[in-house]
Amino acid sequence: MARDDYRQYAPQARPARGLAFFALVLFALAALAHRFGSVPTPEFLWVLGIVVALALIALVFAIFALRRIWIEDDAGTGAAVVGLLLASIVLAPFAVGLQGFFANPRLTDISTDRIMPPAFAAANEGRDGRMNPIMAISPADAEAMAAAYPELVARSYALPLADLTQAVLRVATERGFVPLGRTSAADGETLEFIGYSYVLGFPSDVAIRLRAEGATTLVDMRSASRFGGHDQGENAKRIGNFLDALDYEVDVMTGVIVEEE
Structure with missing residues (x-):
């Protein structure tokens, strides 16, 4: 017992715990503020960079502390382990994002129609100089889209335009899309929304084009990130989930599926 009273405390243990805790709190507060519109996305990206740096430093400190505890029999195991766990929790979403970066093509604008995608009218007017410009989909990007997301194609529904428009609006509301604009055409209309990523709330502009084709309605969808040079597959996921x-x-409207009350 006397020996334990004179054990040195690993010098990196407490800094690891403190930095990791601060990074976690900063990440949580900034994410909530960004999700609810209090912090603009460009500033939020800077905060994320600081969070990652703090978490990585805490992780390194925790590893060095645990190494010293193992070799030198220093005290501070609890603080080092807490620092390691908190830093890992903070870095986990970024690891998922990194996986999405390498698993998906470097795109920010995805459409089911790669030749004549739905047009952004309201979204184009609302984008400022810090946002990605809305541009035509290049042949190279269209080829990358087709290879990575072959399932994202236009869908035809055996419903008249008016009924399908109401179905689209209901699904958009359920998924938290914010209405942005509505453009009419001779054969249909295009509905525009702002969609947000699930966790951090990064905004994307969404255009859903509906065209009447006799007794059916053809639906095309486009989703384009406002910020960043890589969407990590987010836009394709948004389109697939929405469709x-x-x-x-x-299916519910046409009686194919009967929901239980």
Whole structure:
């Protein structure tokens, strides 16, 4: 017992715990503020950079502390382990984002129609100089889209335009899309929204084009990130999930699926 009273405390243990805790709190507060619109996205990206730096430093400190505890029999195991765990929790979302970066093509604008994608009218007017410009989809990007997301194609529904428009609006509301604009054409209309990523709330502009084709309606969808040079697959996921939800909504409307009350 006397020997334990004179054990040196690993000098990196407490800094590891403190830095990791601060990074976690900063990340949580900044993410909430950004998600609810209090912090603009460019400033939020700077905060994320600081969070990652703090978490990485805490992780290194924790590893060095645990190494010293193992070799020198120093005290401070609890603080070092807490620092290691908190730093890992903070870095986990960024690791997922890094996986998405390498698993998906470097794109920020995804459409089911790669030749004549739905047009952004309201979104184009609302983008400022810090946001990605809305541009035509290049042949190279269209080829990359087709290779990475072959399932993202236009969908045809056996419903008239008016009914399908209401179905689209219901699904958009359920998924938290914010209405942005509506453009009419001779054969249909295009609905524009702002969609947000699930966790951190990064905004993307969404255009859903509906065109009447006799007794059916053809739906094309486009999603374009406002910020960043790589969407990490977020836009393709948004389109796929939305169209799957629209399939379900149409099946309910046409009696293919009967929901229990």
